[in-house]
Amino acid sequence: MEIGIRNLSVVFPGRQRFWGPSDPAVTAVDNMTFTIPRNKTTVIFGESGCGKTTLVRVLAGIQPPSSGTVLFGGKDVQGIAPKDRELCLLSQSIAFYPHLRVWQQVALWLTTRRPWLSHKEIMKCVDAIAEKLHIESILGKFPHELSGGERQRVAIAGKVLVPAIHFGVKIIFLDEPLSALDEKLRVEIQELLKLMFAELETTIVHVTHNQFEAAYLADTIVVMNAGSVEQVGTFCDIYERPQTKFVAESVGSITMLKAHELPLVNCQDAHFVGIRPQHVHVTRSVTNNGSGIRAEVVKSEFLGEYILVTLKLENGVLLTAHTRDMCSGEYTVVIESECMHFFNAEGVRINRKP
Ligand code: ADP
Ligand code: MG
Secondary structure, three states, rough: OOOOEEEEEEEEEOOOOOOOOOEEEEEEEEEEEEEEEEEEEEEEOOOOOOOOHHHHHHOOOOOOOOOOEEEEEOEEEOOOOOHHOOOOOOOOOOOOOOOHHHHHHHHHHHHHHHHOOOOHHHHHHHHHHHHHHHOOHHHOOOOOOOOOOHHHHHHHHHHHHHHHOOOOOEEEEEEOOOOOOHHHHHHHHHHHHHHHHHHHHEEEEEOOOOHHHHHHHEEEEEEEOEEEEEEEEEHHHHHHOOOOOHHHOOOOOOOOHHHHHOOOOOOOOOOOOEEEEEHHHEEOOOOOOOEEEEEEEEEEOOOOOOOEEEEOOOOOOEEEEOOOOOOEEEEEEOOOHHOOEEEOOEEEEEOOOO
């Protein structure tokens, strides 16, 4: 189901405390307008505290907005209770019932919403889902006996797959389901999620602050900054054509310089210039056409897939480059000018005239 978000704001009022410091008011979601397409995976991407969870809670109906409208399939959902919104939510902090075994946690949607089902029927559903997530062997365990990766799989089974397969929910919200996992497990479960998303054909809203996860899972990424939308697009759009300085700095690495700090480059009316390290090349030879900038290597760090070289230009400005060999001493730097990103003083992209 398509989700329309129109002028949505959420303000948490400040609180005067009798004892201790008082809380200032916080605008967690600040006049957001965008559309989440139907049956695609949309990733809400942003750093911690930018309002992702608040946005998802409003869409799920748990948190009332201060102003603005949420439309599901074009219809205003104000006043519709979360359980009647045909959605499921896997929240950031997973709560398990400590006294229930894994199969009971997985079966919760079934046992609470369809109490007439027999034990045999329930176990048939649980077994089929457990097989998909490879948790067949832990169905008899209690939550405290599970590892981090197993907990995440159990949560996905019970809170996403059961509602998606047996209740036909129209929207699935996942709020940072992988953020507590180590990198290897994160990648493993992310692959599982991608397969699952492809099979389900449901509108999926996945929240993360991890750019690799966003790039891997998203059809569309919504980049958030302090309660607002900075850019909506594919990962390629966001990485190669960042519309703001903030977006350019949130994905991949980039050196952001003031335009006047970069010699030999015609920055036209730009205020900031962003340069990704893979577009900076170093050579020992002096270029005769004047396109190179003299620089001295400050640091050369072996990072496995490439070497990260920090260069100090003649005017003292630092720039980073990716190289194949360790470097030291004096070099000539050549920057691929068509790959530079230009922004005005407000940090908005300037598309350069040829
Ligand atoms: P994220 O999920 O992106 O980390 P959140 O939506 O959790 O961000 O929080 C956004 C902002 O709203 C934060 O500054 C947070 O402190 C504030 N906030 C979230 N929930 C509440 C609440 N119930 N009361 C007051 N402030 C809140
Ligand atoms: Mg959050």
